[in-house]
Amino acid sequence: MTIHGTDQSDQSGALADGDTDPARIVALTADVRETTESKVAEIQAVTGRTKILALNALIESARAGDLGRGFAVVANEVKGVSEEIAEIAGALRGELSAKVELLDQIGRSIVDHLRGQRMVDLALTAVELIDRNLYERTCDVRWWATDSAVVECLGHPSPEAQAYAAKRLGVILSAYTVYLDLWICDLNGQVIANGRPDRYGARGYSVSSEAWFREALATRTGEEYAVADISLNGVLNNAPVSTYAAAIREGGEAQGAVLGVLGIHFDWGPQARSIVEGVRLTEKEARRSRALLLDAELRVIASSDGVGMLTEKVDLRTEGKRAGHYSQPDGTVVGFHRTPGYETYDGLGWYGCIIQGP
Known part of the structure; x- marks a missing residue:
């Protein structure tokens, strides 16, 4: 609890907008991986059949004696070419697999970052809305x-x-x-x-x-x-x-x-319930997300699922930062933002927080 005056500076936050779907990068990467594996397998199947044909041709040329020597040369060349193609296909698979894996990691990193940043923006919106609401309460009490x-x-x-x-x-x-x-x-x-x-x-x-x-x-x-x-x-x-x-x-x-x-x-x-229930999550996101307001002690003071009011304490890993996001081992993403205050109301160190399951 703190005494507040009129000499606080304005602070504000901004939401990031965007209509791209970065998850497509991951989906396209999976398509490339599947196509690469499929086509390399087809090439290797063809070279395998070519080797068998070349081997059969060598056997037949040996039976033909002198008349089959020229044919044997061609059969050896075909066999050599098929072996070279098999080596190239193997190298191609190795090189493409490594690059596709790297592309997949980059894509997932981008998706995770944008998802996390979205959680931060939503958390900021929630705590900003309550700050503006409570600023009016400070005006009311001084006036009345x-x-x-x-x-x-x-x-x-x-x-x-x-x-x-x-x-x-x-x-x-x-x-x-x-x-x-x-x-x-x-x-x-x-x-x-x-x-x-x-x-x-x-x-x-x-x-x-x-x-x-x-x-x-x-x-x-x-x-x-x-x-x-x-x-x-x-x-x-x-x-x-x-x-x-x-x-x-x-x-x-x-x-x-x-x-x-x-x-x-x-x-x-x-x-408070109207604030956390009004966070702009898609219907799909809402089913696996909790929108929270936390006090300075990280107690739940409002939750979109109605659970934990004044009884639950969230282990929020702020690491001393005002805002941020992180992923948990199970794929859950946590985004948070500390109160920015509004006008002469500098807040009480509260946080907006979004916890979204995988």
Whole structure:
């Protein structure tokens, strides 16, 4: 969890496009290998028959005595030519086999590289989409923390002010369906108002031990915010949430004295699921692929197959790289890309990851 400000630089990623099918190289190489073997075998079969004919001719010429000597010379020449052709065919098979094998290796290497790069591009797309989504959450929390009803609820606390603030939060929630609830917390960490009191019994709950609360209290200006990694929230029916928090300041001013904290709970499950399930895999690819979002600890925080949420940890071989791909012994290809961040949101070190079976 980290406090974030406004001095982050823009970063972006690009997708590689292309409509060629490099797998054709491998297929054509296999055709060349098969044709080479077939034609060389045919040549060797013909030379074998020629040798037999030459041998028969020599036998017949020997029976003919002096009359067959000239024929014997021709038969020997035919035999010699057939042996030369057999040697040439053998050499041709050896040379072509080595070159076809090299061509096959090159073709497969190209296919593997392009396949891996495609996985990287898809992983980048996934993590970029969630970054842009979460950037908006950082804007929301900083904006709503300056709402006059939210500020008044802490600046001049009363049951009426708290009720009105809860009503205002409810109005926000009716327009922003990506949130489960919004909480106004006093300096002691007690929730004094929330936007959905009829659904969640958050009022009176203490968040004083939550890192997002403590870090929001420690922010220096209204331009800063705190964010927590994905976790299950017991008050919100044990739903997975991403919590963003900003200090509520006197007068709603960026440099005003801190009165409390606004915590907004992003409904992580359906939003993240739409990202990983929306990765542009072909139908054939989708049957053997997993699209994942991983946190900085490489825990699964979203998966296209719905498996491993917050329980599975992926042994991702990043080797210190921001992005890359590699093949496993069974032919599985793994592509990954670390969050590039978006605008003032620099991300939490998350990764997009695609794991595609052979």
